[in-house]
Amino acid sequence: MTAADLIAEIDQLAADELPRLVLYIAAKMAAAKSPALAADEELLDVNEARQLLGISKSALYHAKAKDFPFVVKVGGSRRYSRSGIQKFIEKRQRKA
16 A cells, blocks of 8 residues: 555545544554554543543643653653553552
């Protein structure tokens, strides 16, 4: 498949499918930059991550990378590894 073929396919997508495609591409790019991140890793936005963690958006934004190792930078934005969050929660529950 050529780039032109791929662009033609993307043009045929419904508008509601584009965000999912962008997240998929972002995950692939992040995986290429970080071998520890699986290529099929589900990346969450800030609202999904904060709900899973049970914290505020502000707390998530201001956390240090060492406190939340599941943060993935994609371009100029942050995404959050679902499996990383789940491991983080499990680890904290074992300590409690």
